[in-house]
Amino acid sequence: MDACFTIIIFVILKMPLLKHLSSIITISKALETELIRISKQITLAKGEQIITIGERCNSIYFIKSGLMRGFYFDEEKEITNWFAQENEFATCFYSFIANKPSFENIQAIENCELIEISHSTLQNLYTVFPETERIGRILTENYYIKLEERILNLQFKTAKERYEKFSITKSDLLQRASLGQIASYLGITQETLSRIRAEM
């Protein structure tokens, strides 16, 4: 009966995270059970913020469904720092890693279903299941590669080139995020982005 319950939980709630992780390492039965035990289900309504600037961001949030963003302010103006969608993790990585206050707000752009894993839980996991250390490393590597690609796009590309790249690699976000959010993510004003769009 209990085993059956675990399986139901697994199928309904945790499947996407485990699937995601098992593409990185082989997940033993014991680790799977532990992951299910420690992870916490969260629901966010569109517009809600889960982390506010200045707070510690002590968790990473695996996105089962929905779309989130991180943003900060530069002289009153909102600047979107990243988007994260289904099967990606959302967190202020800087705050999480360095245990410093978050420099960004984290907000749901759409209704979201998340799985929360706290920093301490993760550290514990690293100790008990050394193979998860590899997950941490590889996830970080993947995030690094994404950032690197992003820098290559920011440096010396024109506004138009950046938008073109974005609309190829993240085409679904064109519908799901607002013009202003996308513009600030690309490092341009929304007026400029609107004009680029118009002439294409």
Added chain:
Amino acid sequence: MDACFTIIIFVILKMPLLKHLSSIITISKALETELIRISKQITLAKGEQIITIGERCNSIYFIKSGLMRGFYFDEEKEITNWFAQENEFATCFYSFIANKPSFENIQAIENCELIEISHSTLQNLYTVFPETERIGRILTENYYIKLEERILNLQFKTAKERYEKFSITKSDLLQRASLGQIASYLGITQETLSRIRAEM
């Protein structure tokens, strides 16, 4: 006699790397010996390239002394992607992690003394000494944080602001790298950078 020799090697050649790593994890005697055994000493003259675009970058290079940079081309023009100096690692991280061809050249700006650790050696190390998995993760995290800071500086900062930030955080590079290298790193032309300098 042999132990004595090992100690001499350690002191003369490998000290900086071990010191650097031991700030991250505790390094056992066995790991220390292994690190000394596997790491390879390299000398580079100013201007020499150690990795060329298109090649696999299968190693990371710990810089004992000197200054290096990674750069690629955008329509004939050299764009410096990073600088790395003493006690930092140089590599095309993307190529190294993803096992893809390097998109950048890696070059010595000054005469350099390096310690090379190959990808396969490192993977092996991860398996034999699981605690090194943590080194890999934490190094990656540190690199991630640096990139993140860099993006915050590229996005929506004026050329002048970027240069000011650079001249505070990397003041020594002002002397050691050329104007053109710094300018392209900051995503501006060298003429513009020269003018910014003049008016300060």
Added chain:
DNA sequence: TTCGTTTTTTGATAATTGTCAAAAACAATA
């Protein structure tokens, strides 16, 4: 030192992008 090469500076001009303001389009809701 001197010559040749590379790097940096300066000038004139053009292109890109930002700013501010207002209108239009769209969405949410009473």
Added chain:
DNA sequence: TATTGTTTTTGACAATTATCAAAAAACGAA
């Protein structure tokens, strides 16, 4: 459906930065 608030578009203009060309300065090798 009318109302209100938000997002997007458009216009006029200004600021920033790039481009191209040439001069000046700095550097290295013979």
